[in-house]
Amino acid sequence: MIVNGQRETLEAPISVTELIEERGLRPERVAVELNGDIVPRNKRSEVMLHDGDTVEIVTFVQGG
Amino acid sequence: MTFTPSATPEQTTARQQAFDSLPDPTTLVSREEIRAALLDRHTAATQDKLDAAHVAICGLGGLGSTIAVALTRIGVGHLHLIDFDRVDMTNLNRQQYFLKDLGQYKTEALRANLKQINPFTDITIDTVKVTDENVPTLFEHEDIICEAFDVPENKTMLVNAVLESLPDKKLVSASGMAGYRSSNLVHTKRVSRNFYFCGDGETAPKPGAGLMAPRVGVVACHEANMITRLILGEEDA
Numbered sequence: 222m223i224v225n226g227q228r229e230t231l232e233a234p235i236s237v238t239e240l241i242e243e244r245g246l247r248p249e250r251v252a253v254e255l256n257g258d259i260v261p262r263n264k265r266s267e268v269m270l271h272d273g274d275t276v277e278i279v280t281f282v283q284g285g
Numbered sequence: 286m287t288f289t290p291s292a293t294p295e296q297t298t299a300r301q302q303a304f305d306s307l308p309d310p311t312t313l314v315s316r317e318e319i320r321a322a323l324l325d326r327h328t329a330a331t332q333d334k335l336d337a338a339h340v341a342i343c344g345l346g347g348l349g350s351t352i353a354v355a356l357t358r359i360g361v362g363h364l365h366l367i368d369f370d371r372v373d374m375t376n377l378n379r380q381q382y383f384l385k386d387l388g389q390y391k392t393e394a395l396r397a398n399l400k401q402i403n404p405f406t407d408i409t410i411d412t413v414k415v416t417d418e419n420v421p422t423l424f425e426h427e428d429i430i431c432e433a434f435d436v437p438e439n440k441t442m443l444v445n446a447v448l449e450s451l452p453d454k455k456l457v458s459a460s461g462m463a464g465y466r467s468s469n470l471v472h473t474k475r476v477s478r479n480f481y482f483c484g485d486g487e488t489a490p491k492p493g494a495g496l497m498a499p500r501v502g503v504v505a506c507h508e509a510n511m512i513t514r515l516i517l518g519e520e521d522a
Binding site: 250251252257258259261277279280283284285 | 476
């Protein structure tokens with residue numbers, strides 16, 4: 222699996238929600254794209270990630 | 286430290302009077318003169334595309350107000366300005382407002398200031414909070430949506446809502462711009478087909494290195510230039 226351009230080994234499929242938790246990110250501060258498409262917020266716990274997927278996690282901090 | 290306003294009633298009245306007494310910009314210049322000046326700088330082929338563009342700017346703080354000024358200066362034809370907030374003294378360290386604007390809605394103050402640059406720009410304002418509920422209808426007329434909020438949860442909501450419900454619109458967002466770290470950490474990235482991200486991606490404000498005009502301006506102009514590129518047919522970051 223490639224996450225934000227870095228190759229990572231995925232032992233077993235995990236959900237997008239689990240990926241967000243595993244990385245210590247706050248779900249209300251990220252957008253996650255899977256193979257170029259947004260993962261809808263209400264689908265994060267059911268969308269599973271597999272080795273071979275390309276994931277972009279965009280995180281937002283304060284400032285504007 | 287928290288800023289406490291100290292304006293006297295006389296100062297507050299003087300601000301309102303100054304806000305209400307700006308010159309009518311259409312008496313200062315003709316549409317033809319502005320058009321001729323823009324053509325001199327940009328050529329007709331480029332200007333025609335800028336004239337026809339519709340851009341929505343969500344959030345009119347350090348990012349959004351600066352983006353709006355840049356796009357107005359190059360003659361982007363149609364701007365949709367969205368913010369629910371009013372101008373505060375602590376905004377003036379980075380946002381494109383003046384003392385006369387204190388206490389006014391940002392939508393109304395920015396529209397008035399932009400009209401002093403080009404009174405013929407078509408500007409629509411919405412003094413509302415952007416929510417999951419209004420995203421699908423708010424951007425009916427725009428091809429390009431610019432995320433320029435300050436609060437991370439609002440940034441995230443807008444980006445997710447646009448990508449989920451309006452996948453054919455171009456979306457330009459930003460995050461990571463506080464303090465005075467190197468400008469060279471700031472970049473523009475094409476995350477996916479219609480989604481662009483500007484900023485250093487990580488720097489939040491902290492004491493001594495808050496949100497300041499220079500670096501917020503760098504990121505704002507990354508967004509403004511990406512929007513300009515999209516209008517002119519360039520899709521790469």
